[in-house]
Amino acid sequence: MAATKKSRALPYWLILPAGLWLLLFFLIPFLSLIATSLYDPDGSVLTGYHMSWHVGNFGHVLTTYGAHLWRSVWWALIATALCLVLGYVLAYTIAFKAGRWKNLVLVMVVAPFFTSFLIRTDAWKLILADRGWVVNALQYVHLLSDDGRILATPVAAIAGLTYNYLPFAILPLYTSIEKVDHRLIEAAGDLYANPIKAFGKVTLPLTLPGVVSATLLTFIPAVGDYINAQLLGSTNDRVIGADIQALFTSSQDYASAGALSVILLVVILVSTLVYVRKAGTEELL
Template identity: 70%
Template structure:
């Protein structure tokens, strides 16, 4: 057998060390577009928001604002707007819970029962995204209108008083949140449930577990990554939403997103708006970290 130990490298070929360095530089070069994107659309806006939250509250749009490290802006924002802040978290949590129940049933049915209709049902789940978020919410305003079909039907069945209404109530706002963010719950749940091995479920039945015990001991733990991902994807945008509260609610259902929008665009109180935005962001980050740790899925971070 001929030995290759003494074979010389090809003429003009770079040494192995130089080739390895080139591959390393190529990897770093591929990171540049992502780094530039994050810097332009996350780091710089985030720094601007933090700076805005620490402006001198005595400034104005006309006179300008000065960076004075006014941490008291956070305390004043909490004092003035704690009600819409808590209301937003409550509405978002309730909408997320409803989406979890409805989305889990739907994702389970698509994964295990849909058969050859699976792809079609997935398309129907994401079909609402083909239209504008604003148009979808306005459609709910028509559905829940005082002279609409739903209210008239409930009144005809004597399930609602003659002067009862659904629009401009917490029910309407939460219903809008559930409708608009349900696909964010269904898709991660489907991706997780669809990977479950059917033989594990059959094994639980062979071990004399009833359907409820089999679901709780086998299906639910295996689908937990999808549950965590879906609840995060639903809760986070729902907590900061303001379209549903503005179109389907009243001032009594005002959420923190409506307050922030009003402070930025109408009241021109930039320090309060920035401080309230940072408070909401900090609360959500802390809640997400605690939730993920309690759920035992730290690897999702």
């Protein structure tokens, strides 16, 4: 009898360390953030903040920073779409065409992570410089005017987001595509399906879990990213991450910073749940 009770309690003892970890580093900070968002807006670091359940903080930050929040979501959506397209092509090539070079190519995909995020982003300032080879090439083919530029524009910021988060899309897509039995694609061809139809009917549905995972792994960090906008974008194109960082540090307006952070978390959570609900598969659910 005692042995049976121990065996039943064993799973709970095993998950106890993870549960404590989530409690200390997720649940408690999250509740603290919610409390911060409800501080008295008239407080300060010098006079102190008081919990006043001031829900008006949310309306204030939405009115003030709503455009920045929308810009962050929009840029993240564009970068995610680009990562999915580029990542799917690269992952498909690695899985089915790379052959004995597969491991080497995967190492090349992961290799940028060994370099600082800031250094990788800052390097794009040289690539997209006004007299750089990218701008010169676009001006040569008349896709960019003679006085046109890419740096300090939304295009540069989105390019930085796409580059930095592309590996997060490639890896789950590759894992999902590699599981596809190539004989199923050949069978679709035997049934007179052209390559495009075979892709839509066979390959894409079977790799949908990888597509969903790649979308989430790219979109979620891209929404809160502000380094790319700060280094590559214009000062007029502020994003929500920069606002939160400035409110917490420079302005020390903890009430507004907390409210803006909670809104961003809710936006990410709701969009993630809706996306997984609509595009998720049984394997994910």
